[in-house]
Amino acid sequence: MTLARRQLLQYEDTLGLGTGIFVLGIVLLVSVVLCCCGSNAKKPGVVYVASTALFVAVFVILLAAPKGEKEESPAQGYDDTVVPLGIILSVMVLGAILSLAGMFIFYCQPTTYARPLSYHTDILMNR
Secondary structure (H helix, E strand, C coil): CCHHHHHHHHCCCECCECHHHHHHHHHHHHHHHHHHHHCCCCCHHHHHHHHHHHHHHHHHHHHHCCCCCCCCCCCCCCCCCHHHHHHHHHHHHHHHHHHHHHHHHHHHCCCCCCCCCCHHHHHHCCC
16 A cells, blocks of 8 residues: 555545545445435335435434544553452353253154145145
8 A cells, every 4th residue: 555545544534524524425425326226116205204214313313423533542451350260260151051041952862754744634624
């Protein structure tokens, strides 16, 4: 990758606009295309509501997202004490044992097959 391309990827905004505006623009374009394609459907209202809900959901997520510079917190390691590791190990062992028990139960059960339908007794008698 060239130096100019790397520098271009480092910019957080283009033409004074952030990434969220471009995401909203793309989602709006997709919503308009969905509305145009769905206008010939049997129920175009469903397509209109779905595409509007898609745009509103993305808009609300971007509106609620934190903006600005975030503060760097000091790096913290994992909790390597015995209790959390023991809990994780016991849950994993329990899951493995239960999955093996489930496989054994399904292996031991006899296979059940559906009987073929009789046209006279099953279909005509139920009418």
